[in-house]
Amino acid sequence: MPLDTTTFHNVINGELTSTAYTRHSLNPATKKQNPNVPISREEDLNAAVDAAKTAFKTWSRTTYDERRKACLAYADSLEENKDALAALLTQEQGKPLDQSAVEVGMAIKWTRELPTIEIPENVLQDKDDVKIVQRYTPLGVCAAIVPWNFPVLLAIGKMIPAVYTGNAVIVKPSPFTPYCALKLAELAIPHFPPGVIQALSGGDDLGPMITEQPGIDKISFTGSTATGKRVMASASKTLKRVTLELGGNDAAIICDDVDIDKVIPNLAILSFLTSSQICMMIKRLYVHSKIYDEFLKKFVAFVSNFKTGPGTQEGIFIGPVQNAMQYEKAKNLFESIKLENLTAALGGTITDSEGYFIEPTIIDNPPENSRVVQEEPFAPILPVLKWHDEDDVVSRANASDTALAASVWSPDLERASGIASQLHGGSVWINSHFEVSPFAPFGGHKSSGIGVEWGLSGLLGYMNSQSVWTRKG
Numbered sequence: 003m004p005l006d007t008t009t010f011h012n013v014i015n016g017e018l019t020s021t022a023y024t025r026h027s028l029n030p031a032t033k034k035q036n037p038n039v040p041i042s043r044e045e046d047l048n049a050a051v052d053a054a055k056t057a058f059k060t061w062s063r064t065t066y067d068e069r070r071k072a073c074l075a076y077a078d079s080l081e082e083n084k085d086a087l088a089a090l091l092t093q094e095q096g097k098p099l100d101q102s103a104v105e106v107g108m109a110i111k112w113t114r115e116l117p118t119i120e121i122p123e124n125v126l127q128d129k130d131d132v133k134i135v136q137r138y139t140p141l142g143v144c145a146a147i148v149p150w151n152f153p154v155l156l157a158i159g160k161m162i163p164a165v166y167t168g169n170a171v172i173v174k175p176s177p178f179t180p181y182c183a184l185k186l187a188e189l190a191i192p193h194f195p196p197g198v199i200q201a202l203s204g205g206d207d208l209g210p211m212i213t214e215q216p217g218i219d220k221i222s223f224t225g226s227t228a229t230g231k232r233v234m235a236s237a238s239k240t241l242k243r244v245t246l247e248l249g250g251n252d253a254a255i256i257c258d259d260v261d262i263d264k265v266i267p268n269l270a271i272l273s274f275l276t277s278s279q280i281c282m283m284i285k286r287l288y289v290h291s292k293i294y295d296e297f298l299k300k301f302v303a304f305v306s307n308f309k310t311g312p313g314t315q316e317g318i319f320i321g322p323v324q325n326a327m328q329y330e331k332a333k334n335l336f337e338s339i340k341l342e343n344l345t346a347a348l349g350g351t352i353t354d355s356e357g358y359f360i361e362p363t364i365i366d367n368p369p370e371n372s373r374v375v376q377e378e379p380f381a382p383i384l385p386v387l388k389w390h391d392e393d394d395v396v397s398r399a400n401a402s403d404t405a406l407a408a409s410v411w412s413p414d415l416e417r418a419s420g421i422a423s424q425l426h427g428g429s430v431w432i433n434s435h436f437e438v439s440p441f442a443p444f445g446g447h448k449s450s451g452i453g454v455e456w457g458l459s460g461l462l463g464y465m466n467s468q469s470v471w472t473r474k475g
């Protein structure tokens with residue numbers, strides 16, 4: 003049966019449930035209302051936590067093999083519904099349909115591949131009189147708090163690690179993008195026992211309600227640095243474990259020996275994908291002064307060919323920004339172009355339209371202290387900056403409080419590695435950016451986060467370490 007993408011429910015204890023009050027978000031391309039979704043109250047959350055605790059008792063005792071099988075069967079259901087999910091993602095998030103299909107495809111891949119990672123038992127010592135083994139046990143009830151920019155992959159990227167390691171999980175999507183996450187939980191119903199995967203939609207009060215709930219053992223949060231601090235403060239009251247994936251202001255350093263024509267398409271896509279609303283997009287592009295003028299000219303020419311418009315239309319690369327709040331924030335940042343006397347090599351203004359559309363904008367060598375360099379825009383505006391001294395560009399790249407990721411671009415791999423090895427960030431790439439894998443831990447340094455998701459280290463974030471001592475004889 004085709005997936006119904008017109009009615010939306012919470013998923014509690016294996017059932018689709020409704021609430022007395024509902025809300026809706028807007029399609030960012032048209033500002034038309036999307037369907038109604040539940041507004042969860044405290045009793046809904048408490049019911050989900052109770053069901054999760056009950057489910058945990060038996061789910062935590064199943065084998066990795068059993069959980070892997072459940073994840074694989076679930077992945078097949080996601081695959082069967084991938085087109086409907088991609089269309090729904092474009093309707094709620096705004097990103098072009100082909101980018102939605104990529105995100106859904108990644109979510110399916112992550113669902114299949116994360117559970118192939120073996121959780122080890124480490125024999126630390128095995129002597130005549132004593133054996134010490136380090137093993138890992140699940141935490142209990144996890145909450146997955148998800149932002150609006152990558153709502154499918156980031157929900158799955160928390161749900162699967164949680165349940166594969168033996169926990170129960172409650173997914174809380176952003177109020178701006180609740181639709182796909184509710185369907186992800188609905189599609190999980192036939193594959194997992196009731197209470198193992200649940201989802202609650204709500205208003206702005208639901209996140210804080212979750213972090214205060216004493217029955218929840220872990221919060222995996224992805225969102226802004228400001229909210230991350232609130233999550234950690236609230237979680238500290240009951241010593242919940244936290245993983246925080248927060249904001250970034252990624253630098254890319256382009257050396258003078260690059261093949262300009264070859265790197266420009268990659269750099270342009272990796273700066274403007276999803277209207278630059280990705281934590282790990284290139285947000286500061288440092289170009290060597292020897293090639294700066296030619297680079298900027300060709301970069302502007304390439305980006306000016308990106309088509310802006312509704313994500314449902316063929317050939318669109320720049321969809322709308324996701325919501326009114328983000329649109330207003332972008333307008334405020336664009337005002338700094340005039341106020342700070344910056345030069346826009348492309349774009350530079352926002353014209354009101356039917357949706358929250360912003361044409362890509364490139365700022366030509368703004369001062370390091372300008373807002374567009376210092377802030378994470380989360381909108382299609384990119385500063386391109388000149389550099390000529392390696393030590394200087396490294397210190398400018400590292401000057402940010404955030405340190406999510408960074409990249410260096412040069413065919414001279416030794417030179418590039420030398421620069422890369424000095425950069426702050428949870429991910430550093432040479433000749434690429436925003437590459438992710440279910441097997442590679444992903445997280446931020448400094449104010450970009452605490453802990454990692456994915457890879458063995460990410461999975462262990464959903465587990466306690468236990469040292470088991472056996473005295474022999």
Ligand code: NAD
Pocket residue numbers: 147148149150151152174175176177206208209210213224225226227229230232233247248249250280281282378380406446450451
């Ligand atoms: P946000 O912090 O406003 O919201 C994220 C989620 O937290 C939403 O589900 C929201 O409802 C919930 N929330 C809000 N207040 C809360 C509270 N007090 N307690 C608990 N939950 C609360 O972030 P956003 O605007 O949705 O996302 C954009 C930000 O996320 C950007 O800064 C971006 O860089 C960052 N981000 C980081 C990563 C990463 O992996 N590091 C990935 C994607 C986005």
